[in-house]
């Protein structure tokens with residue numbers, strides 16, 4: 001059994017600089033073989049993993 005302690009927050013986490021705190025980023029949508037960009041859609045921000053918080057400030 002592993003007890004996990006929640007780390008106390010010493011400071012307020014900043015917004016993720018990549019997605020501006022939204023947790024989503026616009027990603028280009030490409031169509032198969034031609035790789036034609038047909039537009040953008042909201043994608044999961046990989047910097048903050050969708051939390052919208054800057055992981056580097058912890």
Ligand SMILES: [Zn+2]
Nearest residue numbers: 016019045048
């Ligand atoms: Zn982000």
